[in-house]
Every structure is written in C-alpha cells, then in structure tokens.
Amino acid sequence: MAKVLKLLSLYSLANLILVITNALLANSNGFTLQLIHPHSPKSPFFQIKIGIGTFKSKPPYKEYYLEMDTGSSLVWIQCEGCTKCFKQTPSPFPKQNSSSFHPLLVNNVPKQYEYEYADGASTHGIIAKETFYFKSNNGKSEKIENLRFGCGLLNVIQYDNCRNNKVAGILGLGTEDLSFAKQLSPRIKGRFSYCLPLLSTKTPHTYLRFGDDITYPKNYKSTPLHTRNGSSTYYLELQGISINRNRLKINPKVFDFKNNNGTLGGCIIDSGTPYSRIIAPAFDVLIFELEKYFMKFKDLKKMSGDLGLELCYQRMNNPEGFNKLPSVTFHFRGSQSGFVMKAEAVFEVVERFRPLRFREYFCLAMVRSDTMSIVGSHQQTNQRIIHDVKNKRLVFYPEDCSKNS
Structure with missing residues (x-):
C-alpha cells in the first residue's frame, strides 16, 4: 500500500492482510518471518506471535501482529493513549x-510523524526506538534492539472492518530510512x-x-529496480503486455515515468x-484483446460491472474454474524479464447461487488507472519475488507458494 500519492486511488488494504508471526533465525546475516493469510485457520484472528517491548513479565514482551507492506516504509504500531484508535485485540x-x-x-x-496511505488510511504519532522479538522454531526468542x-x-485505517481484528500496525518494507528492510x-x-500463495490454497502460511x-x-529472471526521491515505493520499467505470449500492440511510452504536472506515471x-492497476491506454488494449479471445467461446455471457471489476463473464454451462483462461505476461526491461502470470494470477473466479442452480463467473483481476501502473499482490501469486535493493534489481521466478515457501 503505497505512501500517499494525491492522484492515486487504491483498493482497500484490508482486502489483503499478510501478517508477521514466527521468525526462523538461520544465521547472523539472514532470517525468516512467517506470513499468514487472513483466510487461513492460523490467521491473526486465532494466534499472536510477535513480541515488542521490555516488561516485568514472562515473556518480557507484548505480542502483536503487523501487516507486511512493500509499498510503504514506516514500521508502526497502535499505542496506548491513542486519541483516534481502531479496534484491536489485545489492547494497544x-x-x-x-x-x-x-x-x-x-x-x-x-x-x-504523520504518514498517509493512498487508500485514505493514515497514522500520526511519535518516533521511538524499541526492542522487537521474533520467536524461532526452537521456541527461543531472537531480538532486534533499537528498531x-x-x-x-491518531490512526485512521480499515482494520475496524475485520471482525475480532488483531492486526496492530504495519511493517513497512519500502525504500525510506525508517523501513524495516532499510534499518x-x-x-x-x-x-x-x-512468495504469496493463491487465496484458494489451504496452506496456512508462507515466509x-x-x-x-x-x-x-x-x-531466475531479473529486471532493474528503481527508487524515486520522496517515494517509498519500488519502481519497475514495464514495457509491454502479452496474452498467451502474444505481444499486444501497446506503445511502450505509455508506461514511462513522467512526473510532469503532478502526473507520475x-x-x-x-x-x-x-x-494490479494498468495505465488506461494499455488497459484499453488489454480489455479489447481479451474480449476478442473470449468471443470464440459460445458458453460465455459478458456481464455488466455489478461484480466490481470491468471485464467479467458468466459461464452458462458447467463450471470450469480457471480452465481455458489465458495467461498474461508483463514485459519488464531486460532480455529475459517476462513476468508470466498463469490464469489463477490473472483472473478471479466467483461462484454464486441463483434460483435452482449456481452460476460461475470470472473477472479480470486488474483495474484501470489514469495515473500509473501497479503490480499488485494478486498478480504476484505463485511467484518468488526478491527485492535485491543493494544490487538494484527485482528477481523473480515461478514457484508453488503453498509448499512452505
């Protein structure tokens, strides 16, 4: 969830909450935190695993969940004494x-500090140093001091929409100095x-x-990773889009970074x-070519926008899930940098019960943008994503993220 860009309107971060739980410390130069998806039976609504602070108690810390976010930099947690608070368990x-x-x-x-996010969420408070604890798989706790x-x-965020919310703040992994990764x-x-698993996957966690x-x-494949002054986000050089590996006729310049007249691009x-959000001229071509692709299937009925996404179809016969749905590739800068997304990462399949029978629908899980393009979490599923900030590159390759990734 990117730090606020005034012309940018994003979907609610509450649609995707990945929370930090256990840390499996391998050595002094590497460690691993467990991530749990909210739809998992081991989601934050059932357990708490992170330690913060030093208290006269056993264990000597308080335990909370934080949301992982690569689009912002601040690490923060709701504190006792807040004057504008969201509901959470345990207490701040x-x-x-x-x-x-x-x-x-x-x-x-x-x-x-004052920190705003592109979906309207915000947090305001004080900057401090504290000790963070991460439980290892052997039951011991490892700690990071003076984080x-x-x-x-004063916190305005949509965690209130989550029943029995236990998410207490955000672990920012962005580009600025206060980022967890930067510190x-x-x-x-x-x-x-x-490595993000599919929402339908029953696996409880990834890492x-x-x-x-x-x-x-x-x-593995890689593409240059860029940063911009005043932005927490990681930029990529998107140059084109393919459907089933057939390159669409999109002028690469529509993806350029502009920064003119307040338009970032x-x-x-x-x-x-x-x-994912796709800049409008490219999104129009993508929609047009997908419509042409689906015209050859006689059992499909194009739907209006009542499902919340722009391109949706109803299957008139038997449900088929992601069968016969095409892959889509984002072409980034580099000779071997095609980011190939299988149908599961491109579309959403929804089942709805109607009188006498249920219907199956599928929608393109991308939206139009008038300002810039964003590779969202749905399109990143079943891909190993490595932010190699030191070498200024994004590394990626296909992986089954349900297998303890």
Missing part, C-alpha cells in the same frame, strides 16, 4: 510500561523475499525471508495493492 501497546521504549527527541520534545518505529496515537540493510545484505536465507535457482510493485 503500553509504551510507558516498557523499559526499552525511548522516544527520539528534537529539542527535548518527542519527534512526531525505530512509529507509535501511533536492517547491513545485516540482511539489502535483500528480502516472499518473508531476509539476507542469506534467500536462495537463487538457475532459472511509471510502474511500481506493491504487496499492499490487491489488484
């Missing part, structure tokens, strides 16, 4: 009772990695890996944006 972080809580001071006054984070005192950069060698816990197979990759 009791900062005054933690002996390791140290506000950063400017002229003897706690340093304040700078935001202690949220740990020497230790993790400037790289982190994740967020850092540093030497990341491996590279022989068949370009393309970012963001785990906090559920559905």
